[in-house]
Amino acid sequence: MRITVFGCELSGLVTAGSLAHTGNEVLAIPVGKAKAEELKQGLLPRDEPGLDQLIASQVKEGRLDFSHDWSEGIQHGEAYFLSMPSWRADKAELVIDAIGQSASKDVLVVNQSTFPIGTADRFEASIKLAFAQRGLVANVAVASMPEFISEGSAISDFSKPSRVVLGCHNEGAIALIKDLMRPFNHVTDQVKIMSTRAAEYTKYAVNALLATRISLVNELANNAEHFNIDIEEVRQGLGSDSRIGFNYLFPGCGFGGPSFAADVQALVGTFESKGYDADLLKAVLQNNETQKEVMFRKAWRFFKNDLRGLKVAVWGLSFKPNTATVDNAPSVKTIEALVAQGAEVVAYDPKANSAFKDYWGDQSGVTLVTEMYDALEQADALMVLTEWRRFWSPDYVRMFELMKRPIIFDGRNIYEHEVLVDHGFRHFGVGRGEVV
Structure with missing residues (x-):
């Protein structure tokens, strides 16, 4: 099937790559900052495990292409996927307007984006009105199929879904979408059919x-x-x-x-x-x-309400493992609080150093290092804020030797209290370890 995907951020790229991988001819249209030429070259806006290989392989096979030309995308697609972040709702409106004004055949729109309840019904009415004004007779269906992917496991989440929520009232469209998703739904039938509004609400x-x-x-x-x-x-x-x-x-x-x-x-x-x-x-x-600052408050109490001049090491800046994203991450709020109270922060993350640097800008108080143990040199405490796998089994002897004070604030409860105590550490977790 010929598919046009509007949106080339995480959801859109995963959708485009996965649908191309199962034999469809996919044209993906950026609606944000991504550039079609860069996407063709494998320069992706997200550092997602396996995504660069998926996109590169499908571009090479000729089943996936990118374009900035919306008209080309509308002419190409037998089905249109809206795969945009919720904050790009204005772009989705423009896409729907463009489809209504220039499509010349039956229309199936599959909305994966998290837009307000009632959006799918409104989009369908908008296209139908535009067709009527043009004197065009065609079948129009807008379905809601919200994505449930998570950063760090997005490809697996799409290709091996625990369920596919599909809101649609058009039997023909339901049959077409189920066939399109069949490669990802062949073990047991995971498609849950409901109204469009129920799917959006779900x-x-x-x-x-x-x-x-x-x-x-x-x-x-x-x-x-x-x-x-x-x-x-x-x-x-x-x-x-x-x-x-x-x-x-x-x-x-x-x-x-x-x-x-x-x-x-x-x-x-x-x-x-x-x-x-x-x-x-x-x-x-x-x-x-409030919980985002739980480690800061523990350190504040432990150091008797005075963090001035202390060196605090931070392991983990991304909001979760296997992603470079720091948006709304607990690390951001924690580090802001530490620096505001006069502490010096030395931080490490396997992927998110660059994103945090862009966020922090020219502000002082934070040093980023490229090796996890470098953050510990003469540190008064370590805070673990993201549960990256490489943090789970560190060299405790080396850590003890590097740190000025062997104190660990474990924001993800990845360490066993008794093991740390045996290695000479003070250990404070969330509901575990010492109480402070």
């Missing part, structure tokens, strides 16, 4: 539920340590309950990323637009913002 609801789960387990962890309870023991008890499970049940220093909290905030706004005060979701978001 995406918001999933993120809201996951955010609530994270904030609740963080609140449980923050209080467990004051009762001399190891939250890991509690987590094992919770997760073993089949009604709860272990996913998203890891206490830590809060969640971040460019869209997770934004989607929950958007749902709050949607509720409020209907006169409903979303107290629970507001509390979840506020809890998470």
